[in-house]
Amino acid sequence: MIKLDVLKKEHIPYVCYIEEKHLEETLGYEMLCSELHNKYAHFYVALDDEKVVGYIGAWIIEGTTDIINFVVDEMYQHQGIGQLLMKKIIDQSIELNSKEILLEVREKNIQAINFYSLQGFKQITIRKEYYKNKDNALILRKEL
Ligand SMILES: CC(C)(COP(=O)(O)OP(=O)(O)OC[C@H]1O[C@@H](n2cnc3c(N)ncnc32)[C@H](O)[C@@H]1OP(=O)(O)O)[C@@H](O)C(=O)NCCC(=O)NCCS
Numbered sequence: 001m002i003k004l005d006v007l008k009k010e011h012i013p014y015v016c017y018i019e020e021k022h023l024e025e026t027l028g029y030e031m032l033c034s035e036l037h038n039k040y041a042h043f044y045v046a047l048d049d050e051k052v053v054g055y056i057g058a059w060i061i062e063g064t065t066d067i068i069n070f071v072v073d074e075m076y077q078h079q080g081i082g083q084l085l086m087k088k089i090i091d092q093s094i095e096l097n098s099k100e101i102l103l104e105v106r107e108k109n110i111q112a113i114n115f116y117s118l119q120g121f122k123q124i125t126i127r128k129e130y131y132k133n134k135d136n137a138l139i140l141r142k143e144l
Contacts, residue, residue, distance in 0.1 A: 002047065003046075004046055006044060007043035007044060007055065012032045014052035015052055016028065018055065023071055041058075041059055043055065043056070044085060044089070048076065053075075054073060054081050056070045056089055057069045058093075060092065060093055063097065063098055064100055065144075067101060070082070083119075086119055090142075099143070100141055101141065103116070103139075103140050104127070104140070105137065107126065122140065122142070123138050125138075
């Protein structure tokens with residue numbers, strides 16, 4: 001059964017593994033460790049038994065939630081785990097009086113864009129050649 005947990009140090013090597021597998025740019029071990037001590041950081045993992053199968057990380061600061069990273073391991077996608085992780089961030093944001101959630105996504109990442117659209121995110125702008133490989137980024141926003 002899938003359950004959510006707050007990110008802990010022992011999860012981080014597994015989070016790095018999933019990041020490297022699925023994301024073209026990763027936060028990496030050092031940055032993820034530093035988030036453990038960041039009071040604005042809200043990072044959660046999805047666990048199958050004790051195995052990390054997904055994670056979401058956000059900063060909630062002065063009424064705005066910024067999603068930093070979000071990934072579910074391929075074998076576990078399309079099972080509602082992404083929705084579970086996103087709901088956790090939405091609930092946490094509402095509890096902390098956040099008014100909006102912002103994120104950036106590669107314009108070519110149709111799977112993620114479809115997911116965000118079903119979650120009520122709308123495009124507010126596009127940043128041309130935003131990523132290291134010059135991919136464009138869409139900036140999406142969900143009002144809370
Ligand atoms: C984006 C991502 C995290 C989604 O994770 P997931 O666990 O597959 O998500 P879920 O199973 O909860 O949701 C996906 C499905 O639910 C649907 N869905 C999502 N929110 C919904 C909602 N509010 N109402 C109805 N359906 C919804 C989606 O259309 C999708 O349907 P499908 O299974 O028929 O394709 C995953 O695709 C992923 O890790 N991608 C690679 C990394 C990545 O791109 N991350 C985002 C970087 S910006």
